Amino acid sequence: MPKKIILVEDNVDVCLGYKMLINMTNEYEVVNYYHIGDEALKNLNKDMPDIALVDIDLLWVL
Amino acid sequence: MNGIELTRRIKLAFPKIEIIIITIFENSERVFDSLSAGASGYLTKNANQLEVIDALDQIVKGGSPMSPAIARMVVGSFKKNNTNPFTDKELSVLDALVQGKSYKSIALSFDVSIDAVRFHIKNIYLKLQVNSKEDAITKAKKNNWV
Incomplete structure (x- = not known):
């Protein structure tokens, strides 16, 4: 079973780049990606990732 | 919320989820803050595939991908200065x-x-x-x- 990963990154290009890189391996799989932190937080229960890759400079969304 | 706040909230809700921070600037106070908030390591945005996979492998093995400069900041934060002038x-x-x-x-x-x-x-x-x-x-x- 590959380790489940979510990406939280507001730069679409970086996000898709990481997704492609990671999904080329057998060990890891990107199960979801988000551009907004709140969305990622809401779906943690559903995604149940082993690892979250989080952009430090995510935009604040109220 | 920014990445540091998100890290704090994820770790609060699901302590077992490992977090890797993605950053442009490697050696900054903010990377250190994100580690303090619960991240296990970080990657730079221009990391190549080998570096990305290597960071994931390190996390799975219980390690913390980070540069020596950041590691020094982390160690420094734990080390109290014993040469103080006080009783x-x-x-x-x-x-x-x-x-x-x-x-x-x-x-x-x-x-x-x-x-x-x-x-x-x-x-x-x-x-x-x-x-x-x-x-x-x-x-x-x-x-x-x-």
Whole structure:
């Protein structure tokens, strides 16, 4: 079973780049990606990732 | 929320989820803050595939992908400076001040009079060459004395 990963990154290009890189391996799989932190937080229960890759400079969304 | 706040909230809700921070600038205070918030390591945005997979492998093995410069900052934050000018009692009072305790509660917890606490604080101010509690705390923290 590959380790489940979510990406939280507001730069679409970086996000898709990481997704492609990671999904080329057998060990890891990107199960979801988000551009907004709140969305990622809401779906943690559903995604149940082993690892979250989080952009430090995510935009604040109220 | 930004990545540091998100890291804090994810770790609060699901402590077992490992978090890797993605950053443009490698050696910054903010990377250190994200590690303090619960991230296990970080990657730079221009990392190549090998570096990305290597970071994931390190996390799975229980490691923390980070540069030596950031690792030094982390170690420094745990290492208290033992070359301080204070007596043991003064150091305890200084610690209590940092925790936000009042003179009265410091006096109670050390079983001494408020005047004795004032005496120690006066000596602490003299040694630090400061005139306020805030300045004393700032200076003590800066020197890793507390």
